[in-house]
Amino acid sequence: MLDPKLVEFLTSRSKKAATTDVHTEVKTENPKQEIESGDTAMVTESPVEEAKQAQQEVKMPLEPKKEWVNMDTVEKEKMEWMQEVPKPKPGEKKIGIQARFDLQGHVISRDADVPMREGLHHHGEEPEAPGYTLEELFHLSRSAAMNQRVISLQTLAKVIYNYRIDNLGGRLGAPLIPRLIDAGLVFILRWSLDDSSEAGIAAAVDGFKSLLVQPADEECIDKVFPWYRGHEMHPLVPTENDDEDDEDDPEDKDDKNKHETELLEQDVIKGLLKMKFLERIRYILEVCRPAPTVVVNIIQVLTRIARHSPESCHEIMKCPRLMNTLFSAFLPTTWKLTDGSVMENIYGYPVRPVLKLIRVICSAGRNMAAILLTKYNLMSVIVRYTTQDPTDMQLQIGEAYMLSVEAFYTWKVCISYGLASNSISELYPVLMQHLQLFQRLSVLPRPASEGKSTQALYELQLMRSAAVVGLLEMAVHVGATVADLQSQQSMRPQEDEKKTESQPIPSIDWSHVTGLITPVELCCQRWMTEITRTDEPLTDCALTLATSCLNFIVAFYTKITQQPLYNAVDVLQHIEKLVENLLVPFMKSGNFYTYVINLRTYSSYKEDESVMSMKTGCKSLPDLRCHPLDERQHPCIQEHSPFGFMAAYIRLVYIWSKMHKGIAAKFSALIESCYVTSYLEKTCQSMRSAGETLNRHFSRFEHIVLYYIVKFTSKWPSRQKVVTSTLNCTTVLR
Template identity: 30%
Template sequence: MDKDLGMRPKPKFGISDDAEDEMLNYQELFNRSNMQPSAQVIREPKVKRQQSNENDDKKRKPPNVDLTETTVMRPVIIERDVSTTPIQMPIPVTDSFPEAKHRGNEDDLDKITLPNVKKASLFAKQMYRDGKLKTCKELKETKITSTNQHIPRSSLITGTGLGEVIGERDIQRIHDENTERLKSMDENEILAEKDKLLNILDPKLIAFIRKRSKKEGDEIIRINEKTTAEKMDVDNQTEKTALPIEIDSRWVHMNNIEHEKLEWMKDLPKPSIQRTIDETNAEGVPARFDFKGNLMSRTADIPVTAALHHHGEEPEAAGYTLDELFHLSRSTVLQQRVIALQTLSNIIRQAHTGIYDRDLQLPLIPKLIEAGILFLIRWAMDEQIESVYMVAIECLANLIAPRKDEEILSQTNHWPCGYYEPLLTPPDIDLGEKKSESDLTDIEILEQDLIKCLFRMNVLKRLVYLFDRMKLLPSSTITIPVKHSFHILIRMARHSMTCANQIFEERQLMDFIIREFIPEISVPTEEGHVYEHLLPEALKFCRVLASHGSTLAFNLIDRYELNKRLRNHLVTAVNLSSSLQDNQTLPELLSLWRVFILQGHMANEFGSLMPTVILPLCQLCIRQMPNMIISQILVQLITLFDALIIHVTKFISKHRNSSEDLSNIVNWSHIDGLFDMILTIGKQTMIETDEQIDLDALRTVCLSCLASFLTGQQLLMINLLDLPIKVKQIRDQFFEPILRLKSIKRLIENVKFETAISSTNSTTNLPTLTQRNISPFGFLTALLRLTNIIYQIDKSLAVTKKFISQLMLTKNSEIVVYIKNMLNKLTSTRTRKTPWFEQFEHIFLFQFIQVIKQEKFENDLPSVYYEILLSLLPSLLKGYHYLAQEIFKFVFFDLSYWKRSNESELADLSLITHETLCLASNESLTISSSHRTLLYERAIEHLPSLYTYYKNILHINHSSIDLNICDIHFGNLFQTDDLFKLNIHYSYTLIDVTWPYGLLSSLYTNVLTIKEDDKRLEVILNALRFVYILEMKHSLILSKMLTKTTRFSMIAGIYLLGSDIFLEKNIADYLVAFLNCFNEQHLLQKLETRSTIQSLMTFFDFYRSLVDQYEACSFGDILYSNYLLVPLQQTYDIQLRKEVWIEHSTILKYIRLKPDQLLFSLETFFIPYENDLEMIRYYAQVLLTGTIQNTIQPLLYMIAVHHLNAFLFDQTRSEQFSIQQTIIKNLQTVSTNEKKLYESVINYKTFSRDGPVMFTTLPSIRMNWLQKLLQ
């Protein structure tokens, strides 16, 4: 073992506190070295020291300070009032000296006892003897009486403003007079006077007096309480009984009871829910947890013996808050640290399951990370005490690797396309002003990426140290910590390929893991022993590493000879057939081997073991069925067969025309013998047993593997005549019996309730996959996959049998309900993240629609099936290129569906009165319903070519082999070798939501890079054709996928693609048609102009670009002007109107639209009236300067006149009167040159498509107001 392996990682700076031996070693080395010091101490000469001391004294000598200047004088001197103080005259003395006091005989004083006093002084006894001292009881009574005498005083009259003494005297006099008068009155007279005062005085004054009286009353009560709380005259026996324990007379000061110090010994009050959300507690009540992580009710009556009340705040409430647990975790008491960390670990584990989602206001995991729990765990991992660092490992594993995630990933691993592993990578780290990640602090990295923060903390080296240290501990205590350590490593490896390579390059860690947990020689498993034994978690860790690519998988095999190690353990497992039912490592070993084969490695080794090891192992498992472990072994074996079939099919397809010698390489002859074995295992699943879940998994892999076998044989065209025979065998012995199982019907019934969900505790810096339960889609997808290939081999079965329609499309079918719910889910939000496990639903939906299409044959599919396929595309995860390709093929080539006409979809526009529109190029466009129908039919004819166009621009054609069969499970694995990976990002989607617009959605840069005009024109036309088809056929789907602003901007952006593109007649035809479609849907009046265009920029920046382009090269085009005017409607932001009317006022002379040339609603430019004064001034300015004229720009002229007229005759705002006068006078001044402008503004009545409508005679109310303005 290496010396460095047993050393704990050191801190970056200094020496750790516990490294005492190292400190002594350093001290000894220093003493031995006799190094010459860099600085020496030299004693200063005596003369210099004296001079230095004198200088110091001078420095310390205080400066001369004039104390008179700092004297503080009181500005006002208040003389004490001594008018009532009695003057005592001095007593005359006869003697020359004062008389000496004499206490008398002390023996007489000893005999005197004072009542109620245990021990009295000599002075007290003398005063008692002389009659000058009252008893204690009399003194207390006098004190209480005197205190109570001060209480009855006037609570209304305070004497404020009177002298200190005179005021008190007058207050008492007035109070005595009032008291005497009240005594002379009977009760009726007092009540009558009271009612009289209540009627005379102000109610507010009465309320004030009552409030003051209540306050004084409270003070009196408190004084009485304090008085009665004084020490009473009690005997010793009473005091003794008041104490909680029997006291000894020798104990000092035990006769005084200090109640506040005895509070903790009292019984706790009953718990209540007094602390609720209020003004002082706005964030709610702190959650309390028990030691198992369960949320505690505040009203639960938990006994104190449960040890849940040992905290400071609210001791009556059982359980610990997170703050209290964090505090305990840093305690100096070992047990408290362990309990706190264990409880936090349990809380985290529970939180990942979603158990707190309904009870807590905010997700718990992000709050814990923000509070710094990761640093708390790291400190605990550096402890020397086993119990502390073991529970710290468990806490870290529960934090970053939710148990439910790994469980469901293991359960879906054998599903169709279940070979993909998720990459749990957060967004890229934002460096801010820093140059690199090394410049960021640990906290800054933690806020963005928790796993990278673990690498920064040297967690890998810490785990190496802990692995080595735990090896020396008893086996019974280390099994769980070792497994938790592997959970941490697995989660770190799932982060990214960079992190996986970083782990692989940690040589000490990898060498230790392979040596100790994947040994060369298989040793019989002993209960509780993990070191030097094959560990399933170590195999899974290697599997996750290998999934990051063929290179990493090859390096694993090559460096550690994993092929030999795995072969040895597999052979040993077969030889020890008696312990096969207890072998929990074999399923994970087979799963690792499957990944190696999918990456192109170790297929030949497996083929060589087929006759001697693999097939005998299958026979052993079949004989020992049914059993849980045996079932798991068979599941992984058949999944391994499936991977081998795909590998061989892919290899033969690529090297079919090669001249290489392939005799020593596994080929189809190795595969052909597996068919009967798989079918035999499939028949075994028909046995009724209590282990339904395991048999469902076994049925799933049998269905999927048989489908892969038939697909591979058909692709390679090997023994094609034998395929129908095998199909019949599958149908008779396995497929049709499965359809009759009751459990299958239960699965279908549960489909409508099952769907993937997003984790509530997932954060940007720590993504998780948490799924509540396993869904039935794995089995149903495998069933559909086999059905599809059976139909392709024997097409008559799809029409005659209709297996799936009879099984799933019954009356009140749950599948139909699920499809509708799924469609709503896919289109519910425009920016949704795809949950990881939803990928299986995508495959299920496509396979289902594909099979139903074959069973329908000549009948048309419902429209909802096409809608959900189109909605699926933006939700596909990266890696599903083949599925996207097949969906496009399915949608684009079904011309019969697109040719179904719908009158409501092709309705004519009622607002269009002209059927022709002249472009700037002098070409005429036809505007009619028949022309729109013709455009739609022409676009449909281009659908097959549109399939190739979209497949290329979206980069979804990644298959290295041209497959002529639709199978997603097969197709995904037939990618080119340099692009093939078995892991994909957990939420990154393959296709952007704006995919229908093709290259138009990428900021138009891709289109502008095409130099050839013909190619650029074709690219634009292809996008316009398909989007137009969707707008006519599925506008509802587009409206749910994209915002109205995005849909309008994508089409209007055509004008930014060149100076003359929009003049092409084919493109102009679609631009007119789109404008008509948008107007039909009332989209042009509902744009969100303050939003951001999806995949582009803000709408304001987009519109500014559109205006600049219009100014540069529009040629006053009527169609371009229509698009430009859309955001100038009165319902939109005033800044957009100012952008044209003020900032780019030069383009007004080019917008020469007539009112009847506007292709959408006219009234939105006139209603509501303009109320911005700046716009009103510019309307007046452009009219007065002649920038716009009725003969040249009739629409703009009518808009300006309309709003200016409404402003001038607005009589509701007096503050505008001066501005109105100024404008009307300017119009009068200009009227000498052009009387028509003044008359147009003054006599304007309303707007119309034929032009302004004028008053022949102004109404009297307008005439009077006009005369007032002209005064």
């Protein structure tokens, strides 16, 4: 039994503690009072009176009843959270406050009238303001509740995506992506990638895609791939602007000894690779087997990493079981039949983004392309996707055509190294059959009576045709070098051959590609005639097909003079006929003048620099600044841009004029055109530089046009005005 005095003492002590707690809570809930600067501060009411007044103003959301169990004690402090959130007072807007975002990643006003059911109000520092700040989203991303983690990561991903496409709905005071990287977003996403739930992994992958991938970058790179030297890509590596003294320090060049934080400040991709990112991605693809959307996002992230540098491609190649998983799961040669509907599981079916990733890795170097061909049997995959008609692949028709186009692109990259050339001779009948079928195609716009699906299917056929011609163009370059390689190896002493590895000779020679020129010229004559006779603008796919044919003809006649069996008389007579039937009629057409005028309209040297000045990335994570909207693209690759086609046309004019001196006068209209002269003068007067290194990736196609115009017009000394402009342009290009 306890002593009654002890019980009384404990009871009185507990009552005092309860009274003290109540007063403490009331004090902490009072609003902060502003204290005027001076010797004394005037207080109108005591804290106790203010607390009583606040309690009286609180309206109870419900009145407790006596019959309710354990509801005899009313806790007003806790029930205050059930009250309506007060509306922000007018005049609370300040400059420099933290931006708030809704769940779709758009900036939301602090005094916006948003219903409570939208889920944008929370118990933060400002419960009356809707939306979440970046700090609050970072905090929620480490929450113990899975739903909160997923929602915060999804919102962050949408915020970054909207920022990249300039669709936030408001302006920020500082660049967003560098601030997020400095705040540790990469670490948060990497930690979230280790989540055990599918929703958490999907949200983390979506965040990585939004952070690393600039929307429309890959689409623009694919658009210029069929153009002259369009398959060449500058690595997306951060540019070094350090001092020369730092470059001489060998410790700075050793990235292995640097911490992830230091690497992320310099290069996000290098820092990410050091976090064992590829190993986790391989585990997700191989073991977790996520949904199709997550798989495609992962492949896009891997493609961006491969675009970084050949070293990053090598890291992807040597990651254990990653390449095996990609080939076995997403690049099969046999698969089950489908009804063409959307698939819920893409494992065991061809996935075009995976084949594109393989193409990007092949573009990084000949050694990696050779490994993919020998170790992973890449050529069997390419043959499977190129020989069968897309309509018979038992896939979605659009996906089947794009898969075939991507296979031809990958084959072209391998052929450029002299690899997989034996397949050209093996599949020669199939390729010739393709060329014969192309003669039935037309580059004229389809009639408006046709449905959108029919027009889209026809555009895909044109894209596939251009990919086939581009492959054959590269085969011409390879076949023309065989004679030179054989002569070089025969002249080299045997002792030197043992010391140095000689380049292997391709399995195709000039005899394998000589027969390709006739069907290509027939197709080109048909399409150039259609372009000459119409004044309607062509679609980009149709113009790309005509561009591919012109590039093939240029490559053939550039290499034919180097062959042992070159017959100059027959070739020059044939060139005269082609000039009369192919080039001269086009120079008198309305489309020719339209393309010449558009050289200035879509020039990257024009006065409007709004598109060129758009910067959404950061130094440690460069991009090409592409935009989903066509009017926000780089001018040289916008819709109806003539630079791809005009580069091929002017190159052909220059090559034939160089081979046949007598036909040069027939192209005087090209250099006498007032539009060409004004374009050259405007380009020379432009004081704006060509831009940063990565921004020149698309400007280089305009530089090619300018180069060949300068080369061609330099042969006309009587045209003083044009020669002066070309000399100025030569200075600019230097």
